[in-house]
């Protein structure tokens with residue numbers, strides 16, 4: 538059965554979820570407080586870069602299945618299935634998650650619920666949040682016990698958001714009690730996915746919340762593990778890329794998320810591991826997660842290490858050096874620069890007195906906004922003009938495909954630092970470049 542759904546929050550998660558639920562045939566209303574975002578989305582324009590999302594958005598707006606509003610009243614009278622997809626950023630000056638946006642959806646929506654409804658939380662929240670919100674809903678919703686809250690965490694990766702929403706590895710559903718309406722509604726909403734045999738794991742609220750934070754903690758740990766090994770490889774003259782391929786053949790280990798480089802960033806992994814540590818502390822289980830501190834510090838060390846490599850490459854002082862930075866997004870196929878290692882390295886190098894020019898295929902607008910003092914070029918060639926060193930910090934396909942021969946006449950010194958181990962060292966060295974990766978042999 539097709540349902541009427543409201544999705545609160547129209548960021549990476551919410552906008553994708555709203556468009557994809559409409560793609561599954563449901564009638565969907567996207568809700569946000571940001572009128573400028575709503576105007577763009579209503580006009581069929583995605584306010585960020587996410588491959589394939591604009592097609593899904595336009596198709597479903599045209600089909601009349603997808604609309605956007607800032608009115609909670611409209612959402613409450615239109616839908617009886619509500620998804621919460623607002624952000625849970627890191628609190629200022631603290632490790633914990635800021636739940637202001639999640640709380641305000643509940644506070645605004647709850648008093649408007651006059652018909653039996655189901656609310657699914659998708660945002661990443663500290664364990665225990667769902668139980669608290671559920672109790673609060675009972676207090677403020679006119680329907681009282683007839684509103685059910687379930688937790689249905691989202692695992693989408695930016696750059697693959699549509700694919701991950703329509704064909705996820707698994708669906709996780711945390712329920713207050715088994716066999717209620719929430720499970721029935723979830724099975725209807727996700728009927729097409731369940732038909733595809735996508736596993737549905739039904740559990741309690743706390744486990745569902747913890748599945749998400751544990752998954753992200755594991756991924757962050759995997760990346761920091763290989764980055765720690767990469768430090769040892771550098772000290773021992775070994776090659777971390779070959780090592781990752783070799784250990785990755787073991788199915789118990791797996792090759793994914795074993796790419797050494799300048800580490801993880803973005804709107805999720807860094808803040809999620811910190812919020813996880815903070816929550817474990819509140820629960821009296823802080824010792825269990827002390828290793829995540831190390832994961833975090835290995836990760837942050839990667840950025841400083843890249844700055845050091847750049848300093849060495851230009852002869853010991855960055856003062857007055859011309860540094861070309863290719864890549865600003867926290868990963869390719871995204872325009873997201875939140876906690877981006879690339880932009881952070883560019884900023885640190887500039888602070889040491891270098892003249893830094895940045896180019897990114899999609900993240901220029903966002904980078905300029907948060908880092909207006911860096912110089913920006915409109916293509917790879919202009920970025921590398923007169924450079925003393927070229928840094929590749931985001932592994933965009935177009936950077937991997939660069940023919941070093943075309944850059945040779947433009948740069949001052951043919952030195953490339955590969956912060957993502959994404960270039961072929963042989964190709965660059967054969968073209969007369971001094972290539973240096975991270976945890977790779979210098980030759």
Ligand code: UDX
Pocket residue numbers: 691692693694695696753756760793794795796797798799800801802803804805806867868
């Ligand atoms: C992540 C999780 O993957 C996703 O399941 C969750 O829902 C949200 O957080 P995302 O932030 O989109 O998704 O990015 P992801 O692909 O996980 O990459 C995170 C960071 O790790 C990027 O900066 C990336 O460059 C870095 N990374 C990834 C590595 O440094 N090495 C790797 O091997 C993989």
